[in-house]
Amino acid sequence: xxxxxxxxxxxxxxxxxxxxxxxxxxxxxxxxxxxxxxxxxxxxxxxxxxxxxxxxxxxxxxxxxxxxxxxxxxxxxxxxxxxxxxxxxxxxxxxxxxxxxxxxxxxxxxxxxxxxxxxxxxxxxxxxxxxxxxxxxxxxxxxxxxxxxxxxxxxxxxxxxxxxxxxxxxxxxxxxxxxxxxxxxxxxxxxxxxxxxxxxxxxxxxxxxxxxxxxxxxxxxxxxxxxxxxxxxxxxxxxxxxxxxxxxxxxxxxxxxxxxxxxxxxxxxxxxxxxxxxxxxxxxxxxxxxxxxxxxxxxxxxxxxxxxxxxxxxxxxxxxxxxxxxxxxxxxxxxxxxxxxxxxxxxxxxxxxxxxxxxxxxxxxxxxxxxxxxxxxxxxxxxxxxxxxxxxxxxxxxxxxxxxxxxxxxxxxxxxxxxxxxxxxxxxxxxxxxxxxxxxxxxxxxxxxxxxxxxxxxxxxxxxxxxxxxxxxxxxxxxxxxxxxxxxxxxxxxxxxxxxxxxxxxxxxxxxxxxxxxxxxxxxxxxxxxxxxxxxxxxxxxxxxxxxxxxxxxxxxxxxxxxxxxxxxxxxxxxxxxxxxxxxxxxxxxxxxxxxxxxxxxxxxxxxxxxxxxxxxxxxxxxxxxxxxxxxx
Numbered sequence: 349x350x351x352x353x354x355x356x357x358x359x360x361x362x363x364x365x366x367x368x369x370x371x372x373x374x375x376x377x378x379x380x381x382x383x384x385x386x387x388x389x390x391x392x393x394x395x396x397x398x399x400x401x402x403x404x405x406x407x408x409x410x411x412x413x414x415x416x417x418x419x420x421x422x423x424x425x426x427x428x429x430x431x432x433x434x435x436x437x438x439x440x441x442x443x444x445x446x447x448x449x450x451x452x453x454x455x456x457x458x459x460x461x462x463x464x465x466x467x468x469x470x471x472x473x474x475x476x477x478x479x480x481x482x483x484x485x486x487x488x489x490x491x492x493x494x495x496x497x498x499x500x501x502x503x504x505x506x507x508x509x510x511x512x513x514x515x516x517x518x519x520x521x522x523x524x525x526x527x528x529x530x531x532x533x534x535x536x537x538x539x540x541x542x543x544x545x546x547x548x549x550x551x552x553x554x555x556x557x558x559x560x561x562x563x564x565x566x567x568x569x570x571x572x573x574x575x576x577x578x579x580x581x582x583x584x585x586x587x588x589x590x591x592x593x594x595x596x597x598x599x600x601x602x603x604x605x606x607x608x609x610x611x612x613x614x615x616x617x618x619x620x621x622x623x624x625x626x627x628x629x630x631x632x633x634x635x636x637x638x639x640x641x642x643x644x645x646x647x648x649x650x651x652x653x654x655x656x657x658x659x660x661x662x663x664x665x666x667x668x669x670x671x672x673x674x675x676x677x678x679x680x681x682x683x684x685x686x687x688x689x690x691x692x693x694x695x696x697x698x699x700x701x702x703x704x705x706x707x708x709x710x711x712x713x714x715x716x717x718x719x720x721x722x723x724x725x726x727x728x729x730x731x732x733x734x735x736x737x738x739x740x741x742x743x744x745x746x747x748x749x750x751x752x753x754x755x756x757x758x759x760x761x762x763x764x765x766x767x768x769x770x771x772x773x774x775x776x777x778x779x780x781x782x783x784x785x786x787x788x789x790x791x792x793x794x795x796x797x798x799x800x801x802x803x804x805x806x807x808x809x810x811x812x813x814x815x816x817x818x819x820x821x822x823x824x825x826x827x828x829x830x831x832x833x834x835x836x837x838x839x840x841x842x843x844x845x846x847x848x849x850x851x852x853x854x855x856x857x858x859x860x861x862x863x864x865x866x867x868x869x870x871x872x873x874x875x876x877x878x879x880x881x882x883x884x885x886x887x888x889x890x891x892x893x894x895x896x897x898x899x900x901x902x903x904x905x906x907x908x909x910x911x912x913x914x915x916x917x918x919x920x921x922x923x924x925x926x927x928x929x930x931x932x933x934x935x936x937x938x939x940x941x942x943x944x945x946x947x948x949x950x951x952x953x954x955x956x957x958x959x960x961x962x963x964x965x966x967x968x969x970x971x972x973x974x975x976x977x978x979x980x981x
Contacts, residue, residue, distance in 0.1 A: 376981035379600055379618075381565065381575050386947055386981050389596040389972070391417075392610060393603040394623040394964050395810040395839040398571025402553040406535050407489045409847075409884070410840050414531065415623070417574045417601040420968035422557035423535040424586045426457075426476070427526025428967065431655075431960050434708065434863050436522050439586060440471065440536055440558070445512070445521045452517035452906070453500075459508045464584040465538050466562045473504035478539035480512075488548045490847065491533050493886030497876060498524055519908045523868035529655050529860050531966040559969055560585040560594050573602040587969040594972030596948070606809060614640065617946040621963050624812050627693045630940045639946040643939075643961055644954055647752035648695045648763070651961055654937035656860040657704035658814050660804070660821060660853055661846070661931050664892040665881055668794065669852060673727075673779050675929045680732060680776040681828040682821060684768045684934065685741055690820035692813060694745050696935040698737050698765035702870070702925040703861045703918070705765050705936040712864045712915060713922060718766045724926060730775055738764035768934070773828055792829045801831040805845055805854040808836035813937060818855035821934075846889045849881035858889060859931055865909035866918055867901065873930075874898050892930030897921055950975045 371377055377385040395413040403411050404418060412418055428439040438444060441457045448454035463471040480502040483495050500513045514521065525534050538556050545552075555563060561576035576599045582588040604613045611629050613619040615636045625633075630649050633640045643651040660678070662669040669675060688696050699705040700721060703713050721733040738760035746753055754763045777787075784795030792800040802825060806818035818834045825832040837845065845851045846858075861869045872887030875898045879885050900917050907914050925931070941961050943951045951974075952959050958974060959967060 379598075381573060381600060383575065383598045383600065386977055386979075387596065388598040388600050389621070389948055389975065390600045390602060390619050391621045391963060392619060392623040393572075393601050396603050396808070397838070399838065399840050400551075401566050401568050401571035401574075403551050404555045405547070405550055405552040406533075407483065407491055407547060409490070409844055412571060412574075413839055415601070415964035416571070417561075417563070417576050417599065418555065419531055419966055420964070421559055421561040421576050421599060422555050422563065423531075423966070424558055425527050425532045425535065425966060427522045428970075429527045429529070429862070431529075431862060431962065431965075431967065432957055436526055436528070439526075439590070440476070441510075442508070448511070452519060453514045455512045455514070455518075455521055456505070457510055457512075459510060460586065460589065461508055462584065463558050463586055463589065464581065465556050465558050466579060467538075467541075467556050468581075469538065469540055471536075471538075471558050472507050473510045474507075475536055475539045476510045477502050477504040478543060479534070479536045482537075482542065482547055483534075486547050490884040490886060493877065493879075494872075495534070497886075517906050519906050520865070520868060523863075523865075523909075524871065527966055528868050529862050530962065530964070558586050560587050560972070561599060561969075564598075573600060575600050587972075591970045592973045594969070595976050596972060599972075607812070614942070614944050617944060620944050620946075620948050621951075622942050622944075623963055624810070625940045625942070626812055626816070627695055627940060630942065633942060637944065639944050640942050641945050641951060641953060642942045647750060648938065649942075650692075650695060650938040650940045652697050652763075652936055652938050653706040653960065654939045654962075655704050655706050655709075655862040656857045657699050657933050657936045658817055658855070658857050659699075659859070659932045659934040661851075661856040661858060661890050662853055662929075663849055663851055663881070664890055664930050665849065665878075666852055668783075668785075668800075671783060672928050673783050675932065676726060676732070677776040677779040678825065679769050679929060679932055680772045680779070681825055681830075682769070682932075682934075683771045683824045683827075684737065685744065685771075687817065687820040687824060688741060688935065689744065690823065691816045691935070692938055694741050696813075696938050697763065698741075698768045699933045699936055700733065700766070700768050700926065701922040702859050702931070702933065703866050703922060704859060704933075706862070707762075708864060709861055709866070710762070710766070713919060714766045715761070717919060717922065720923065721767065721926070724923075726779075728778075732769045732772070732775075733767060734770045735767035737767050765936070776828065787829060790829050791831065799831055802833070802853055803851075804832060804834050805842060805851045805856075806834050806836050807842055807855070808838055810839055813935075814855040814857060817934065821855075847884045849879075849883075849885065849889065849891055856889070856931075857937070859933055863909070865904075865914050867904040867914065870897075870918070870921060871901055871905075874901050890930045892928065894924055894928060894930075897924050900924075945978065946980055947978055948975045949978050 379388050394415040398412045426441045427436045429436050442460040445455040445457045459473045500515050502512045505511045560582040564577040565575045567573045604610045642649040688694050697705045703709045725731050742760045754760045794800050804818045807815045822832040822834050875893040877887030878891050
């Protein structure tokens, strides 16, 4: 049915989707913002429209979504990550942080010399000192709480040397202040501009960065597009010095509308990089365009190694979700195979633990924990783990006529995961009844006798997997007898609700990891970051207090990543998450993020894996030197 609806929509859109564009004097096409199409890389905006296109202060709520080019082309970080090698490297910093003494609380590092902000002013250690102290001295900024728990002081020793003192010994400072997945909240800003402004109100509407592009223009009404132009002095930029000259003269980040319009734009060669589409749309693209390219040429097409997994977050300060037995009952009331099929046609890798099921973490945690999961029992002795998921979902897809499916148990697990929780509504009912819930007319009532109504917050027109997952889970819970509904929200409202805790259940993804040492990503779950509902959370948005997890995180902070105790302690954290499930992991993220090779070539694929297909990550700037024009006009 979904496929038929999309095809019908595309037939209509094929006659109605017209942009305000024309041709150049030489015959080449222009984009709808007036730039030569063959010189413009057009990138889909993942998170839709931007409510305030002039709000570009990354430290305030409601900033322009970070997938609109700001994150990728304007802001830079102290340390970046090569996602294919799984190692960090210096970006704004010229080196990794060096401990000054054996206390592991004093560090020094050099800032990269010769880099200029886009207004021509030199980047220096003073910019790093100013940015960090600005955040430490401004408690109203959401990032203040986290940074203040980590950094005690920061000063510029000389023009290019920074000295930093931490609150506690830090064995992994670069992970906590640098990029470990998609980006880092600490974004260094130019002192000579920001020192004249109040960071609590400054919109930063004309952002000055130190990368290869400048913000040339934008849609000032709806925030539907942002146009960036390559600096004439790109050699003085961060990415210019690290990776060389980016090929596109212009990069246009544009939201084309709903999925049907985005697909039609790609078919018409008006869009080069798509972000986050459905499997049905992927199939249509392959049928309608000869220049569409995915990570894989065949099944499953999508890259399954996006390091943030999807599932249901619970607000652990709000009844009845403050009760782990209630959270467990909801897990057992979830038909995971039906949810997988409804969400992405079964093309998902399941996850029962806190770290995402990307290849390296499957090897490090998921597979080694399989026996523990099989033997894990709830308080009444019930063993909830089911290791048949991979085999059964593979059989379901085979019955549908899918080709290129894995063969054999090991391949099935590699593609679909080690297993998930049983679909056992009888056990779920027992757990609820012993906690005061009861049924009336097939519907569940809360302990106070009121109907149990769950509102699941979900993205609207962005992050399609989480959006569809919310509807599939709500359907499972309704069949169990709970009045579950989905409330879709724009991206600003969605993230604000998570941070302030103004939700019961949300289709969020607070569980990420890329390196085997995932402790930096887990740090947000420390109980010290819990704040009352209504306040912006510096971390731990699910507001789950677990003494054992917090203690393990403290211990991990003092261990270097190559210490053999790291894997064991993170395994123990995963076990605690299984027991308490403050976040109910369901699937790794499958990203159908195809590209159109009509105007540009050199995109990364499984056969050209210089990086993953993470167009919305901070590494995007380093992809651009690899792309080159095809010559089509």
